[in-house]
Amino acid sequence: MEDTPPSNHDSLTAKSAIGVITSENNTGTTLCFYEKEADRPISPASITKLLTALTAVKTIINSNIPIDSHLKVLESDDAEGSGRNLKAGDQITFLDCIANLLISSSNISANVIARELGDILLATDPRSARNPTDRFILEMNQIARQLKMENSRFSNSHGLAHKAQYSTARDLSRLVSQCSEILIIRGLWNKLRYKITVHGKNERQIDIQSSFIFSTLGEVPTLDIPLFRGGKSGALWPSHFNLAATSSLGSNLALISVTLGSASPRDRYNDYLSMVRLAKRFTAKTGQ
DSSP states (O other): OOOOOOOOGGGOOSSEEEEEEEETTOOOOEEEEEEESTTOOBOOGGGHHHHHHHHHHHHHHHTTOOTTOEEEOOGGGOOSSSOOOOOTTOEEEHHHHHHHHHTSOOHHHHHHHHHHHHHHHHHHOTTSOSSHHHHHHHHHHHHHHHTTOTTOBOSOSSOOOOTTOBBOHHHHHHHHHHHTTOHHHHTTTTOSEEEEEEBSTTOEEEEEEOHHHHHHHTTOTTOOOTTEEEEEEEEETTTEEEEEEEEEEETTEEEEEEEEEESSHHHHHHHHHHHHHHHHHHHHHHTO
16 A cells, blocks of 8 residues: 655755655555655656666566577667766677666666667567667556556666656656566665676676765765665766665565655765655654
8 A cells, every 4th residue: 555644855855755665575565654746757867777677677587588698789789878888799698788787877788678678579569669679668668557657758778868758756666666576686786896797709807886886985985875775876967866775674674765856976875864764763653
């Protein structure tokens, strides 16, 4: 169930936010304890990649594709922004591509996933889209609707700003809840560092690191992320910083928090800490 919570807008600096307490055993019971303009459409930035990862995993499972199958990077996959660590001709496994997507927030990996898996989806319904990438974006939006993300629309797989791409804190909390049930995603989205293997003519290993953690360290050298279990950050520099996270509250309870539009990495970090404090205070008061 979802309850309408009391509001305390002064507790966070983000333009939009929501805090939800749920059970760690995935019973489906949720309690919303904090809202701040939670239905305001806003750019999700790289939080988009959670939906990209979820769509990829569902497609892999439904199509019986081994997780160690190789994807090939094309010149058309190149993209500016975060995680620009792959080049045309590189080959990486599905698992490493999803890791690169979630940990280093690679826009190139998002393009590779959309094109490669869109091609598979398009083969089952050739009239549904003009090209593989469009077919994958269509699938992303279909999955969003299944999750009741009613105020969201996605036009790309990486999260770079586009007027036709938006979501809300409430919708993204539903996405985080679903992702927390996916083993592949749970195993990756809290990693500080990870090593991916590149095959092809330029074989190598790449050490990747959390875009969220290391972008925040620049402003918060004493960074500590209490209770953090995983999630995805997003940023539209210089003044729009997002975080969708899940945290452990103990006693079989988890916190899902989404903060959108914090003014800096430091503000985003402080908003996360505020949400954890609010959740602890709420559970102590209500005896959850």
